[in-house]
Amino acid sequence: MANESRIPIRTTADIVTARQKGRILAMELGFDGSDLTVIATAISEVARNIIDHAKSGEVIITRGNQGGKRGICVVAHDSGPGIADVEQAMQYGYSTRNGLGIGLPGAKLLMDEFNISSVAGQGTTITMRKWRH
Amino acid sequence: MRVPILKQGDYLIASVQSVLSDDDLQLLRDDLADRVGRFRSRGVIIDVTVLDVIDSFATRTLRAIAHMLKLRGAHTVIVGIQPDVAFAMVQLGLTLAGVGTALDLEEGLEYLGGRAHRLHEHRSFGSREEDRLGHPLRTGRHSHEHHSSRPRDEDENDHPGHASQRSLEYGQ
Ligand SMILES: Nc1ncnc2c1ncn2[C@@H]1O[C@H](COP(=O)(O)OP(=O)(O)OP(=O)(O)O)[C@@H](O)[C@H]1O
Ligand SMILES: [Mg+2]
Numbered sequence: 001m002a003n004e005s006r007i008p009i010r011t012t013a014d015i016v017t018a019r020q021k022g023r024i025l026a027m028e029l030g031f032d033g034s035d036l037t038v039i040a041t042a043i044s045e046v047a048r049n050i051i052d053h054a055k056s057g058e059v060i061i062t063r064g065n066q067g068g069k070r071g072i073c074v075v076a077h078d079s080g081p082g083i084a085d086v087e088q089a090m091q092y093g094y095s096t097r098n099g100l101g102i103g104l105p106g107a108k109l110l111m112d113e114f115n116i117s118s119v120a121g122q123g124t125t126i127t128m129r130k131w132r133h
Numbered sequence: 134m135r136v137p138i139l140k141q142g143d144y145l146i147a148s149v150q151s152v153l154s155d156d157d158l159q160l161l162r163d164d165l166a167d168r169v170g171r172f173r174s175r176g177v178i179i180d181v182t183v184l185d186v187i188d189s190f191a192t193r194t195l196r197a198i199a200h201m202l203k204l205r206g207a208h209t210v211i212v213g214i215q216p217d218v219a220f221a222m223v224q225l226g227l228t229l230a231g232v233g234t235a236l237d238l239e240e241g242l243e244y245l246g247g248r249a250h251r252l253h254e255h256r257s258f259g260s261r262e263e264d265r266l267g268h269p270l271r272t273g274r275h276s277h278e279h280h281s282s283r284p285r286d287e288d289e290n291d292h293p294g295h296a297s298q299r300s301l302e303y304g305q
Binding site for chain 1: 152154155156185186187188189190192193215216217218220221222225226227
């Protein structure tokens with residue numbers, strides 16, 4: 001079983017590919033039921049942000065074990081414009097382009113861990129994990 | 134993949150066949166806008182049973198489709214949102230406020246049928262032919278009722294099982 005998926009994100013069709021691959025890998029890692037949809041939805045949001053705000057990037061999905069915990073790890077990386085004020089971007093309803101402003105705070109709610117590092121002018125990396133319960 | 138749209142009497146039924154890309158969703162919007170005008174449809178059912186994910190973009194698009202079709206005089210009902218998808222949407226804080234929803238295709242038809250049924254009664258008390266053909270205000274009477282999520286919430290005097298049958302006959 002392949003425990004890593006790298007999906008280049010360049011078109012909106014790649015968003016669908018990323019969330020499908022994420023669902024398959026999550027299943028292989030022992031997730032089931034609504035967790036699969038929750039993980040796929042979070043992947044969809046961060047992948048879409050790459051298209052919407054950074055044009056292109058990649059999503060890397062791996063086995064995310066840590067200590068005694070077993071889970072999945074999703075990294076969304078781009079070399080786009082970055083986010084000047086991360087705290088503001090994480091606020092529910094904040095959007096710079098008339099979106100719902102739900103993508104980032106929503107993905108954080110869906111996953112167990114959510115980390116965002118972004119440097120204006122250099123890009124954005126989001127790392128999120130979900131543990132098996 | 135382009136979403137096939139079926140015409141059934143006064144209604145259009147769009148059955149999403151596979152995971153939709155953003156472009157497909159936008160194409161669906163344009164196709165529905167075009168056909169509601171061409172067929173003078175009163176109601177549109179969008180069946181999303183096979184959608185694996187409804188994220189913020191899909192929610193925004195479905196809402197935009199429903200609002201646009203409303204301006205064209207047709208009601209939209211989204212049917213078939215799967216339990217897991219609904220669960221994730223709730224966690225995300227996504228709502229389909231202002232858009233009709235129903236459990237499945239059958240209940241979606243009942244939902245729309247309830248409306249057609251009442252319009253029918255309204256008409257049999259002496260309204261005009263042009264009303265049947267659908268002028269822009271034909272749905273105005275019910276415009277305050279769009280928020281109910283289940284057909285039976287809409288009007289306790291309606292009998293959904295009969296309403297859907299009647300509405301089908303009514304459309305032909
Ligand atoms: N990868 C990224 N690169 C640059 N800016 C980003 C990126 N992701 C998010 N942002 C910024 O953070 C803001 C909030 O993102 P979020 O996903 O929450 O909302 P949105 O994309 O604007 O709307 P929605 O996701 O609800 O459709 C965006 O408007 C954008 O300014
Ligand atoms: Mg977003």
